[in-house]
Amino acid sequence: GENVEQHPSTLSVQEGDSAVIKCTYSDSASNYFPWYKQELGKGPQLIIDIRSNVGEKKDQRIAVTLNKTAKHFSLHITETQPEDSAVYFCAASTPGAGSYQLTFGKGTKLSVIP
Amino acid sequence: GAGVSQSPSNKVTEKGKDVELRCDPISGHTALYWYRQSLGQGLEFLIYFQGNSAPDKSGLPSDRFSAERTGGSVSTLTIQRTQQEDSAVYLCASSLVTPLDGNEQFFGPGTRLTVL
Numbered sequence: 001g002e003n004v005e006q007h008p009s010t011l012s013v014q015e016g017d018s019a020v021i022k023c024t025y026s027d028s029a030s031n032y033f034p035w036y037k038q039e040l041g042k043g044p045q046l047i048i049d050i051r052s053n054v055g056e057k058k059d060q061r062i063a064v065t066l067n068k069t070a071k072h073f074s075l076h077i078t079e080t081q082p083e084d085s086a087v088y089f090c091a092a093s094t095p096g097a098g099s100y101q102l103t104f105g106k107g108t109k110l111s112v113i114p
Numbered sequence: 115g116a117g118v119s120q121s122p123s124n125k126v127t128e129k130g131k132d133v134e135l136r137c138d139p140i141s142g143h144t145a146l147y148w149y150r151q152s153l154g155q156g157l158e159f160l161i162y163f164q165g166n167s168a169p170d171k172s173g174l175p176s177d178r179f180s181a182e183r184t185g186g187s188v189s190t191l192t193i194q195r196t197q198q199e200d201s202a203v204y205l206c207a208s209s210l211v212t213p214l215d216g217n218e219q220f221f222g223p224g225t226r227l228t229v230l
Contacts, residue, residue: 043224101162
């Protein structure tokens with residue numbers, strides 16, 4: 001089955017700096033890669049996603065890049081703000097598995113220091 | 115519109131007791147997922163329902179875990195004879211299912227289960 005590795009597990013940045021979180025996946029058939037933000041005591045919330053026919057996607061201060069050959073994808077947050085502090089999860093979905101279940105990384109705790 | 119709701123938000127039980135967790139998906143979403151999130155860990159897939167198809171139970175960790183979805187809407191996850199290692203946050207998600215691959219999943223707030 002699919003295996004997703006996520007790094008780093010914790011990340012501290014100064015307000016205004018950029019943050020980058022990286023994930024690798026094992027199944028070359030995976031073709032959907034969402035990123036979720038989880039605040040304390042809440043469920044994960046989708047912030048951006050990318051499909052395998054696209055190399056990069058951007059939404060305001062958030063961007064995701066995908067390298068299918070290397071089987072890795074990254075989340076980039078620019079001009080970080082204190083409200084960006086949360087745990088971020090990457091995930092991968094493999095077609096043909098029947099259920100579109102997501103395989104998640106273990107998460108990155110991002111702290112933005114004012 | 116209303117998102118995915120789950121109840122209870124917190125559940126404390128004694129080892130050996132049975133528990134039922136409830137999920138109300140977004141109206142019109144035909145796919146429903148249960149995940150488990152242990153402390154400091156990512157989300158672990160448990161079970162998937164899609165319409166009237168047989169559920170995908172491949173993620174259930176033991177036969178003490180079961181789930182059902184009545185009328186294609188509300189789902190309950192049942193854990194029998196709870197053990198301390200069952201303590202976790204149980205998250206439910208729902209999505210539309212389209213011919214496209216990879217469908218956005220919307221998560222509920224979760225139920226925090228503590229087994230004493």
